[in-house]
Amino acid sequence: MTHTILIVDDEERLLDVLSGMLEGFGYTVLQAGGAVDALAQLSRESVDLVLTDLRMPGLSGRELLAEIRRTHPxxxxxxxxAFATLRDAVQLIKDGAFDYIGKPIEFEELEAxxxxxxxLHDALRDNDRLRQELEGRYRIEGLVGTSPxxxxxxxxxxxxxxxxxxxxxxxxxxxxxxxxxRAIHFxxxxxxxxxxxxxAAAIPEQLLxxxxFGHVKGAFTGATANRIGRFAQADGGTLFLDEIGDMPLALQAKILRVLQERQFEPLGSHQTRQVDVRIVAATNRDLKRMVAEGHFREDLFYRLAVFPIALPPLRERREDVPLLLRRFAEEIGPQVGRRAVAFSPEAEALLMRYDWPGNIRELQNCVERSLLSSRGPVIGAADLPPYVAQRPAIPSDAAPAFPIDLDEALDTFEKGRILAALKETGGVQVEAARLLGINERSxxxxxxxxxxxxxxxVMA
Incomplete structure (x- = not known):
């Protein structure tokens, strides 16, 4: 990739010398005789670096730096x-300059x-592009679903x-x-x-x-260096606590303290660190029931459940399945060498009747598998995984007999699905967890x- 550098100096001879040097390094070079000219070129040209003199008539290099920081951060x-002192250099860096070079210009120093x-610019540009892609992907209108x-x-x-x-x-x-x-954050x-x-469910309990919170060197056997924790990493942003229901009671108390006081100590340290973090927690478990059974702290539950959002299972919003199919086909298709692939009406009907015990994650896996097994621009019913047609859907309009014990009914359903997954995978728990859309520890x-x-x- 060719980079473009804008040189700004009121000395025409120096502009020509520097241009020759930088072009010799393989860069594309633009010239500006002053700060006003430089700003005009920046408004219409794509530039990767500005190399500017400090003292120029009219707008100085320091004023140009300030304006670039405002418009091109x-x-x-x-x-x-030519007048660099240590104080000048420190102030220039504080003002936002990447670095400074003393005159006369040394060839090796300029190149390095x-x-x-x-x-640095390439890394910042890539980070900015990724951030914009994430913001676009998780904007509200980018979420899939027209169901109520x-x-x-x-x-x-x-x-x-x-x-x-x-x-x-x-x-x-x-x-x-x-x-x-992520949608809440972005x-x-x-x-x-x-x-x-x-x-919380994917990390060994002794390491949670x-x-x-991180640790300091020597805090425990194997702690050979300081380590920053997730709260510190998320400072100023959002910390997503997934599977919060699997968190041990002892750690729950420490999480509660951070939520209340917004401070913590790294493991093995006596220094208190302040932190500004927004918490979004998630669970697939019944926390109220866990509180009643003594497995989850009541005070932490009420700290977390300030604003609850309940996500429906996919079987309760079947009308969203066609939209999700199209989204996943568009996202996954190019990754597996398939573009502009659609599902036939027969395949779509089967997928809408299926009950999706693994929900959206299972649907995404199904789309990827179907893309790999199919040929041509249309995925037919025969291209779908066998379990889609073999497993009956749960009747959405079946009238249940009341009264019922809902907890017992849910436990029975969950146990049945786990047994079915274990049977299909021959007892291999890693594969069964994948089919169910959960992790192995869960x-x-x-x-x-x-x-x-x-x-x-044998499964019993």
Whole structure:
């Protein structure tokens, strides 16, 4: 990639000398005889670096630097001066210059400084592009769903995103809880700050405290260096606490303190660190029931559930399935060498009748598998995974007999799905968890809860 450098100096001879040097390094060079000319060129040209003299008639190099920082915040500026002192250099860096070069210009110093500045610009530009892509992907209108339940979720995201209110997102595994968390972040005032996600169920219990709060060297065996935790990483932004229901009680107390006092100590340290973090928590478990059973702190529950958002399972918003199919085909298709692929009416009808125990995550996996197994521009019913046609859908309009024990009914349904997944995978829990759209640790907890015995051949 060829970089373009704008040189600004009122000495024409120096402009020509520097242009020759930089063109010799392989760069495209533009010239400006003063700051006003430079600003005019920046308004119409794409530039990767500005190399400017400090002292010029009219607008000085310092004033040019200030204006560039205002209008082109990620564009690096290197200042040239024959009057450089240590105080001048420090002030230039504070004002936003990438670096300064003393006159007369040394060939090697110019080459190294320009190369370093351009590496920074490339990194900042890529970060800015990725941030804009994320913001576009998670903007409210980018979320998929026209069903009444999803329209209500989008309304709730719109209401809560501009604030710093703590949000609790609930829903079955695979319903898109992290997507909602990112939408809240990228549609709020913290969008330019970090979004940090941590899954409490995916981290060994003995490492959770260090993961959240960091540690200092020597805090425990194996702590060979200082480590920054997730709260510190998310300072100024949003911390997404996924699977909050799997968090041990001892750690729950420490999380509660951070929420109340907005401060913590890294493991092994006595220094208190202040932190400004918005919390979005998520769970697929019944936290109220866990509170009643003594497995989740009541005070933490009420701190988290300030603004609850309940995500519906996919089987309760079947009308959104065609939209999701198109979205995933457009996103995944180019990754597997398939473009402009559509689902046949027969395939779409089957997919809408299926009950999707793994919800949106399972649907996404199904689309990817169908893209890989099909040929041509249309995915037919025969291209779908066998389980889509083999497993009957749950009748959405069946009238249940009341009264019922809802908790018992849900437990029965969950146990049945786990047994079916284990049977299909021959007892391989990693594969069963993938089919169910949950992680292996979460599956292990559920197997233990339901008293299921797992072997390679027999499940009971």
């Amino acid at each position: 990620i564009l690096p500026v290197v200042v040239m001066t 400084t320009v190369a370093n500045a351009l590496r 339940r999803m329209q209500e979720v989008m309304k709730e995201i719109t209401e809560v995103a501009p604030s710093r209110t703590t949000v609790l997102v609930t829903g079955e595994s695979g319903t898109g809880k992290e997507v909602v968390a 549609n709020g005032p913290r969008r330019a700050k970090p979004f940090v996600a941590v899954n 405290e260090s993961e959240f 599956l292990w907890h559920r197997i233990k809860k339901h008293g299921i015995t797992v072997t390679k051949a």
